[in-house]
Amino acid sequence: MNESTAESPKSIVIIGCGAIGGTFAAHLANSPAKVTVVDLSEPIRHAVMASGLTITHSDGREESVSVDIRGSFEGIEQPDIVFFFVKTVHNQAAARDAAGLIGPHTVVATVQNGMGHGDVLSGIVPADRLVVGVTSEGANMLTPGHVSHYAKGATKVGPWRKESSLESAELVADVLNSAGLTAVATDATENAIWTKLAMNAAYSSVSALTRLSMEGLGDSPELWRLCEDVVRENVAVAIASGAFVDVDEVLGMANRLYAGIKKDGIIAGKASMLLDVEARRPTEVDAFNGAILREAARNGVDARLNAILFALIKGLEDSWRIDAGSA
Numbered sequence: 660m661n662e663s664t665a666e667s668p669k670s671i672v673i674i675g676c677g678a679i680g681g682t683f684a685a686h687l688a689n690s691p692a693k694v695t696v697v698d699l700s701e702p703i704r705h706a707v708m709a710s711g712l713t714i715t716h717s718d719g720r721e722e723s724v725s726v727d728i729r730g731s732f733e734g735i736e737q738p739d740i741v742f743f744f745v746k747t748v749h750n751q752a753a754a755r756d757a758a759g760l761i762g763p764h765t766v767v768a769t770v771q772n773g774m775g776h777g778d779v780l781s782g783i784v785p786a787d788r789l790v791v792g793v794t795s796e797g798a799n800m801l802t803p804g805h806v807s808h809y810a811k812g813a814t815k816v817g818p819w820r821k822e823s824s825l826e827s828a829e830l831v832a833d834v835l836n837s838a839g840l841t842a843v844a845t846d847a848t849e850n851a852i853w854t855k856l857a858m859n860a861a862y863s864s865v866s867a868l869t870r871l872s873m874e875g876l877g878d879s880p881e882l883w884r885l886c887e888d889v890v891r892e893n894v895a896v897a898i899a900s901g902a903f904v905d906v907d908e909v910l911g912m913a914n915r916l917y918a919g920i921k922k923d924g925i926i927a928g929k930a931s932m933l934l935d936v937e938a939r940r941p942t943e944v945d946a947f948n949g950a951i952l953r954e955a956a957r958n959g960v961d962a963r964l965n966a967i968l969f970a971l972i973k974g975l976e977d978s979w980r981i982d983a984g985s986a
């Protein structure tokens with residue numbers, strides 16, 4: 660366990676070894692810290708225990724790394740950093756199970772998409788050791804235990820509460836940078852979180868509903884325009900709630916993602932919400948369009964496109980329950 664958060668972390672726990680958790684774990688496994696990964700998925704654990712965690716890097720290079728993967732927190736010592744990489748719908752359960760992991764110096768970090776994770780995680784760690792942010796890394800899971808890190812991007816982390824110091828966020832950024840990822844500690848995470856949300860609540864939601872990848876959306880002028888309209892609505896809500904978000908920055912992020920996928924001929928460049936729909940798992944719509952609707956209502960802003968996307972995705976989820984009941 661760490662004596663001081665200024666020192667390099669000696670132990671890291673990663674909760675969730677899916678597409679992006681697996682990508683971060685494969686990088687962090689090469690750092691000097693002891694890395695333990697916890698995932699409830701038996702097929703993932705089985706594959707990683709048998710052949711290591713396999714990552715196909717964005718340049719096509721494939722690597723398998725050995726990681727300590729477990730199905731529960733039992734026997735894991737309180738680490739220096741805990742990363743949350745489950746889907747946001749599982750945050751509450753994962754936080755409850757992981758509460759005993761949080762020692763007097765443990766820093767908890769989340770760069771999950773959407774909004775509201777700090778509120779959940781603040782139940783298990785004091786505000787000055789809660790780090791929130793976003794990542795522009797993009798990954799899919801090809802088979803259990805094999806991730807495709809198809810898009811490289813920066814990770815921005817900062818304190819959950821503005822009044823907290825940057826110390827915990829710097830620790831997290833340092834460990835990510837030393838593992839070959841690109842991370843920065845900033846006290847402007849609110850803008851970064853809103854910027855990413857403005858993109859996800861447009862492109863990921865439309866992708867989930869149409870079952871088209873980013874490439875499929877970009878190839879359709881009508882759908883791309885729809886996404887851009889949703890982005891404009893999202894940015895208006897962000898600005899009304901006090902964040903600074905630039906429409907062109909959000910559109911630029913989406914355009915770069917599309918151009919990168921197109922250029923490299925990546926077939927696995929799917930939004931993680933589309934993968935949820937394909938697997939009929941609960942989506943993150945409450946933390947995406949749901950969060951925007953809540954902020955819009957609070958500030959009296961029109962968010963009718965979000966209301967439509969939210970209702971359609973909820974309806975889609977309901978249809979799986981009906982299918983399951985009639986099977």
Ligand SMILES: NC(=O)C1=CN([C@@H]2O[C@H](COP(=O)(O)OP(=O)(O)OC[C@H]3O[C@@H](n4cnc5c(N)ncnc54)[C@H](OP(=O)(O)O)[C@@H]3O)[C@@H](O)[C@H]2O)C=CC1
Nearest residue numbers: 675677678679680698699700745749753771772797798931
């Ligand atoms: N994929 C991407 O490119 C990006 C994703 N993100 C965000 O990161 C988060 C994770 O996404 P992603 O990696 O795609 O998700 P995945 O669904 O691929 O991975 C999540 C993993 O967590 C496991 N899990 C669920 N509950 C628990 C639990 N209580 N304890 C331990 N493990 C658990 C899941 O198992 P099971 O499947 O059995 O439930 C699954 O293996 C999301 O918020 C997403 O929006 C952010 C940026 C990019």
Ligand SMILES: CC(C)(CO)C(=O)C(=O)O
Nearest residue numbers: 796797863929930931932
């Ligand atoms: C990588 C990206 C931006 C694709 O929409 C993403 O955040 C996700 O898949 O959830």
